[in-house]
Amino acid sequence: MKSLKKSEKIENLETETPNSKSANIDIMSPLEIAKLMNEEDKTVAYAVEKALSSIAQLSEEIAKAIQNGGKCFYIGAGTSGRLAVIDAAETVPTFNLPYGTFTAILAGGAEAMTKAVEEIEDDEEAGINEMKEHGISPKDVVVGVSASGRTPYVIGALREAKARGALTGCVTNVKDAKMSPLVDIAIEAVTGPEVITGSTRLKAGTAQKMVLNMLSTISMVRLGKVYKNLMVDVTPINEKLVDRAIRIIVSATGISHSKASELLKKSNMRPKVAIVMALTGKNSKEAEELLALHNGRIRSVLT
Secondary structure (H helix, E strand, O other): OOOOOHHHOHHHOOOOOOOHHHOOHHHOOHHHHHHHHHHHHOOHHHHHHOOHHHHHHHHHHHHHHHHOOOOEEEEEOHHHHHHHHHHHHHHHHHHOOOOOOEEEEEOOOHHHHOOOOHHHHHOHHHHHHHHHHOOOOOOOEEEEEEOOOOOHHHHHHHHHHHHOOOEEEEEEOOOOOOOHHHOOEEEEOOOOOOOOOOOOOOHHHHHHHHHHHHHHHHHHHHOOOOEOOEOOOOOOOOHHHHHHHHHHHHHHHOOOHHHHHHHHHHOOOOHHHHHHHHHHOOOHHHHHHHHHHOOOOHHHHHO
16 A cells, blocks of 8 residues: 655644644633634634735636636535535626536535535545536636545546646645645645644635635636626626615716616616616617627726
């Protein structure tokens, strides 16, 4: 059996080592535990900060892929996979993306969102098969999410994605992660020992959520899904979102609430089109054509 390098042994991973600050957590008061966890959580943003260059680079590649008709696939197991599912799902209403533009593949499938299906994360072949089933191509970006950076299921998927010509990335929480050399762009947000030893749903999970937030948000900003700091492509599918869409139009244009509501209806409930209508005096069809001409970017239309 091949011996593992020191850095690959589970007990030597930063996420698995005991945290001396919480050695007596079992005799602490609830308030003491809350304060300790809060102090540890404060370090997460600094861990992510050290990976910003890689985050920016991967975000740009995701934007390019989607612009050119590709998709972004997240793949992970356990907490990492569940966080990926959340991020991918929320891109649809927030940025009016077609379903599947961001696709999260969770080891164990939908059942694993609410029930632990831990054994599959050791199945490298299952990860390979996921890439085959999803028809990964050179147009796509595949991002593996793994706190330990060594999950076989994710590694199998990344290797297969690479072989198929896709650009690959990873989000891990250890230094020199096993999967980092396998991908084009590695993001290592090293969060250190957890308050409960090995419980990577804590700091590591928080860091992963922050990184995924950045990857999807930055890439969508680059694609013109945001004007100023407004989510102008929001899909108004319920009362709350209709109200938000109207307020977005008001904020972007300075017109009245009633006028914004009127333009939203005339634009077929597309805030971005309504904004261009308000700022240019064009009708819905003309505004839509202008946006298409400028790749959906309001600022480009106006300049």
